[in-house]
Each structure stands twice: as C-alpha cells, then as structure tokens.
Amino acid sequence: MGFSSYYVVQDDARQHVFWMRRFLDPDLFPNDLLADYFQSVAPLGYTNFYRFFATIGIDPMLLNKFIPTILGVITTGFCFGTCLQIFPIPLAGFLATLLLNQYLWLRDDLVSGTAVAFFYPLFTGFLFYLLRRSLLLVCVAIALLGLFYPQGVFICAGILVLQLIRWQRGGIAFTQNRRDYLFCAIAFGVAFLVLFIYALKSSEYGPVITAAEARTLPEFSSTGLSQFFVDTPQHFWFTGQRSGMMPKYGTILPIVATLLLLPMLLFPRVFPLVKQLTSQSWLLVQITLASLGMFFAAHALLFRLHLPTRYTEHSLRIVTAIAGGIAIVILLDALLNWAAHTKQNAKQYQWLAVGLSTLLLTAIVISPAFLEKFPKTDYVIGKSPALYEFFAQQPKDILIASLTNETANIPSFSQRSILVGGVGFPVPYHKGYYAQIRQRTNDLIAAQYSPDLHQVQSFIQKYNIDYWLIESSAWHPVYIARSRWIRQYDAAKQAISFLHQGKIPALANEVKRCSVFQTGNYVVLQASCIGTKG
Numbered sequence: 001m002g003f004s005s006y007y008v009v010q011d012d013a014r015q016h017v018f019w020m021r022r023f024l025d026p027d028l029f030p031n032d033l034l035a036d037y038f039q040s041v042a043p044l045g046y047t048n049f050y051r052f053f054a055t056i057g058i059d060p061m062l063l064n065k066f067i068p069t070i071l072g073v074i075t076t077g078f079c080f081g082t083c084l085q086i087f088p089i090p091l092a093g094f095l096a097t098l099l100l101n102q103y104l105w106l107r108d109d110l111v112s113g114t115a116v117a118f119f120y121p122l123f124t125g126f127l128f129y130l131l132r133r134s135l136l137l138v139c140v141a142i143a144l145l146g147l148f149y150p151q152g153v154f155i156c157a158g159i160l161v162l163q164l165i166r167w168q169r170g171g172i173a174f175t176q177n178r179r180d181y182l183f184c185a186i187a188f189g190v191a192f193l194v195l196f197i198y199a200l201k202s203s204e205y206g207p208v209i210t211a212a213e214a215r216t217l218p219e220f221s222s223t224g225l226s227q228f229f230v231d232t233p234q235h236f237w238f239t240g241q242r243s244g245m246m247p248k249y250g251t252i253l254p255i256v257a258t259l260l261l262l263p264m265l266l267f268p269r270v271f272p273l274v275k276q277l278t279s280q281s282w283l284l285v286q287i288t289l290a291s292l293g294m295f296f297a298a299h300a301l302l303f304r305l306h307l308p309t310r311y312t313e314h315s316l317r318i319v320t321a322i323a324g325g326i327a328i329v330i331l332l333d334a335l336l337n338w339a340a341h342t343k344q345n346a347k348q349y350q351w352l353a354v355g356l357s358t359l360l361l362t363a364i365v366i367s368p369a370f371l372e373k374f375p376k377t378d379y380v381i382g383k384s385p386a387l388y389e390f391f392a393q394q395p396k397d398i399l400i401a402s403l404t405n406e407t408a409n410i411p412s413f414s415q416r417s418i419l420v421g422g423v424g425f426p427v428p429y430h431k432g433y434y435a436q437i438r439q440r441t442n443d444l445i446a447a448q449y450s451p452d453l454h455q456v457q458s459f460i461q462k463y464n465i466d467y468w469l470i471e472s473s474a475w476h477p478v479y480i481a482r483s484r485w486i487r488q489y490d491a492a493k494q495a496i497s498f499l500h501q502g503k504i505p506a507l508a509n510e511v512k513r514c515s516v517f518q519t520g521n522y523v524v525l526q527a528s529c530i531g532t533k534g
Helices: 018-023 033-041 044-055 060-086 090-104 115-131 135-148 151-162 178-200 233-239 253-266 272-276 279-300 313-340 346-370 385-392 405-413 431-449 453-463 477-481 490-500 506-514
Strands: 008-010 165-168 171-174 379-381 399-402 467-471 515-519 522-526
Touching (some): 008 405, 018 033, 018 405, 033 431, 044 060, 044 115, 060 090, 090 346, 115 135, 115 151, 135 151, 151 178, 151 279, 313 346, 399 405, 399 453, 431 506, 506 522
Antiparallel strands (some): 467 522, 515 522
C-alpha cells in the first residue's frame, strides 16, 4: 500500500519525517515553525540516520517506507535468540517471534519508521546481548537506544539494577559475584552518560507543560486531540493511548498465554516442560518491574518524563510475546504428554491431542486475519493530487493558511509550509511551541469567520500569508462542530455564534474574486487579493 500511489505517506511520518527533506534541499520550509519544532525534538541518532541516506540522494519519505521491514527482521532475529536463551525450545522461539510480529503489525509504531520504530530492534538487541553477558555489545545497544529512543534507556538502567538481585532460599539477596557488579556498573555508566547528554539538549520550545496546566486545556480532556485525563480509571491506567499501561494492543492472545504461564510454574508434574526454563527467565520479570517503575515515575512527574505509556507499551509487548510463546509450547507438550501416557483408548487420545495442538497452532497463525485491521499501516493516501501539484509549483517560501484536514498533507506532498495543521501538528507538550500554535489557530479561526474584512487583512499581514485554502462546506456551523481540532480553541465558539446569527464571513465574499485554483471541494485564494479592489 505504501507504494500504491506517489501521494502516500504514513500518518506519523507526516509530522516526524517531512522536514527531513531539508537534507535534500536546504531551501525548503524556511522559517517554518512546524518544521523547526519537529526537527528540534527529533533524537540525534534518528535524525542522522535519515541525514546519512539523504546525502547519497535517498528521499527520506521514500526511505521511511523501507525501514519498517528491515527493523522488523532484525527484531525477529533478536527476539528468537532471546527466547532460546530463556527457554531452549525452537518452537517457543518461533511462536514468540510470531506473536511479537502480530503485535508490531497491529500497531503503527514499527510501520511509522519514526524514532519509536527503532526501539524494538535496539531493545531486543540489548536483551539478547545482556543474556550472553557481552558487555561491549550491551553498551553499544544502550548508546544507540539513547540516540534513537531515550526513554528506552531508563528501562535498561532499571533492568541493570535488578540484575544484581537474586532469589535465593525463598528470599531476595544481592549477588555475591563481583563480575556482576562490574558488568552492571559499566553498562549503567553508559546509560547514565547517554541520559545526561540527552538531558543537556534543551529545547528552544520549552519548558514542558505541567500536569496542573494540562488539566486546564481542552486538548488533554476526553474529547481533545491529545486526550489524557479521562474519568474512567481502567481506561486511564490500562488502555489510555497516552496514560495507560497497555493501550490497544490489538490482540490479547499473548497476554492470556502469559497469565497461563504463572500457574503452570506451580505444577511441574502436570507441565513437565516447565523444567526447561533457565535461570535467565528472571529477565522477563526484571523487564516488567523496570517498565512499571518508570511508568509510575512518569505519572508522578507528568510530563517531565513525557508520556507514561512510553515506558510500558513497547517493552511489555516483548515480555508477553516471549512469555506467551513459552506458555503455549508448555501447554502443547503437557497435552501431548497426557495423551501419550493414557492407557485406555490411547490412540484415540493421541489423535485428539494432535488434532487440538494443530488447531491451536493454526488459530494462532491465522488469528490476525479475523481482526479488523491487519496489518495496520495507517498509510494516508492523498486524494487531491491536483492541489498538491499546484502548491508544489509555487515558490518554496510560501505560507498556506487553512482549517481543512487536507492541510496536514501539504508539507509531505507539496513540500510547502503551512501556518497550522489539525492532524499531528498541534503537539501541546512544549509550551514555547504550543503557545504559538494556539495563538495562530485562534487567529486563523477568528479571521476566517469574521464579518470584518479588516480583521482578515490584519491576519494576512501579521503572518505573511500567501494562500488560503478553504473547503466549500466551511461556512456551515457543523463544519466547526464536527472538527475535534477546531472546536478545542476559544475562537471556535464565536465563529459558530456568528454563523448561527446569519453573519456572513468577510472571507466568503472574497472567494469568487480571489480564487486562483479549485479542485473538488477545495478552493485556493490568493491572499494578496483579499480586500483589494478588483
């Protein structure tokens, strides 16, 4: 699907990759607030990865479509190797990687090709080399994780601390092996150094919004685009996209299988393959504890450690995929073992066990086919090629004002700057950035629906607008009311009031005279024409 049309882009790439075309053409997006902001918050490793390929002429937007497959293959290899060190049964490794890949392609993290996509190969690589006690490669994995997805380093640091704790004689004790302390101290030192360097990278758009301030903004409410604070506790703590522990995993099979593993451990006679679990299996517990520790720390320090869900949703997918794969194999072995030792009607039970095992494995493999979206790519297909081509033919320094959802596609498809965008661009975490976005959006809404032509002209002069993109349906109150983005802003209420009162927006009277391009429901106005005498 990513190559089905020239105008196809992954949803998150519209914000996190579009600006990288500056690597190919430095004249693109001049003095662009949106491009400057997303460039400033991009991790160094992630930025330079794309920059490297851009230097040899590879378009970042094209590279973005190839990256997910490559990262997925690397993740699969590390996951398989990690599982075998915990439970040396190849079928378990196969099922673990199968479940993990189902996870990955039921969400848009990996397929986005953005910084979060690199978490999976780097974190599973860290786990693989940690189990092999390869200090150099563990340090390399931590350093790379810090360069691509710094939140993952916090989890690694927590795991390293927990590596020093042992379960001995029914109690908790610290290891007596000095090599363990040296290994963890060096690796932890690398993690600390990476996080220290990351902390020194101050954002020119800071400071970060506080929890108290966020509670006052509609953007963070249950109806806002950055929904965080909701009234339902189970949604807030478990399934919330930004606040929850395990949001929208797409499939609960690995989680259910993981829960089955716990009682299996208590009955080794019934589930004899449990004995194949090595002491390395404690790593799954350590990952879980480290992730949960950071999850609650992020809630306590909201939003200084960014979003709490960042510390659990990715790492717990890996834990439940591995544990789930192991649990399924132990269950299948117990079923076949039971059938093999049944004296009465032995053949019938053996065939029954084989049939049930085959049915279960088949169900696991084909289960995603019954889900609504698999694979979930979140690719956005541009539906107005003529519009993108029109803007692409204009000078590189133009600025486009619009309240349409189509605006979010223009930077990716036309390589031209927009004043604001309603999908993905109004990120409210850095106050220095979002204060400008909020002001711009309120000014745009007020100007577009104001009956005063002078207010429209003042807005154009204030922001040096070159073109104004409008939908033909924009002059109806329902247009504003149905937009989660527009109705978040104070100016929306007055705009709806004007329309209900029958006041005609001044801009509406300029459409016919100042239109320079029209396609479908979209009309492009020349801003310099608005308010002038024809």
